Amino acid sequence: MAIIRLSYASLNVTDLGKAEQHYAKVVGLRTTGKTEGRVYMQAPDSQDHHCLILNESASAGLCHFGLKVSAPEDLQEAADKAAAAGLKVEWLKAGDILGQGESVMITLPSTHRINLFHHSEDIGYETGMRDPDPILKNVDGVNPVSHLDHALMVCSNPAETIRFLRDELDFNLSECGTAPDGTLFLGFLSAGNTMHQLAVAPGPDGGLHHIAFYVYDRADLIRRVDLLKHRGVPTLEYGLTRHGVAGVTTTYFFDPSGNRNEFQCGAYETSGASGRVRPINWKPEDLGQATFYYEGSVPEQFYTVVS
């Protein structure tokens, strides 16, 4: 079983036009396709068709995550494993999602859905595939984000979902939180070369905590915080800070439907090979430092606010 990356997030938005505007201007994605009620977008440094799907909806929140597998046969294997675990499995035809081949949609114990696919239309890097100029045209105040990096979902029983991702879909657990009785309540999982692509934390089932975009360096991130404030984009209490988990430099803000976004840089690299690298472990009483390293405490709203 080889999932190779978190490929895209499909989000529900309550105002499609404003959402597209936000992800284009504030985040720096390009629009790569449109169908009725849907906009597809991609970051400059990815060749696949999209890293974000925006769905016009009455509610905000997650529609599903897209995960890319390395071989077409992996889809059937994942479907079998999910069915054996008693999870709902649904096949989507090629083209059901623009620019994407057939896929298998699995509903996790947390009720979030993940859509595994192999083929994506190749649209190339934003700078082009031939003799590219590394500097993007139309840079709007900031350097562009690099790619969709990871997402954090919340659910009532994180352990079940973490175990399925780790034991059946072969994600590697790079960092986790364990209660005194040994229960996993927090997990950071990766199928690629960075320390997390999907993370699972406690909260209401199906909740989306945030999706994160990778920014090249800290100077860029500081500039981005300035611009978020300048443009009046809603942010959390903390401006620029750092997580103990992964040690990343980070800032949070919200899209116009209330889905939380993160800009982050500096996550360490590690192997996504399942079970080959031991996880870091956090105790519940150290979550303040794990979450906000500078402040050493977590504002109540940080974990309770989800879309």
Added chain:
Amino acid sequence: MKHWRISLTGGEGETVAFDCPEGVSIHAAARTAGFRLRVACGSGGCGICAAELVNGQVDYVSPISAAKIEGCPARAVFLCRATPTEDCCIKTDWQWAVVDKAPLSRRMAINQQGK
């Protein structure tokens, strides 16, 4: 522009009142009046700003998430995007914060008084 009167009773039982122009969110009007409400996403998506509309009517300046408001008690309103269409009495089970506009000038005034 029409202005409506908002009377807000918070988690500690205290009531404050302020004007809110029609078409402006109650959150923004409260902010202008010096009260910081419990708002996070400010975009109708998380429900943290939910309050009870005891009296009056509101509209929304932009959409709020249906799934979130459906999970709330009847008469719940999301203050980050609600705007009054008549005078309103609103109750919250959380407490707002007073916006400290100019801590330095306040400190200077206190020092002056001490002389």
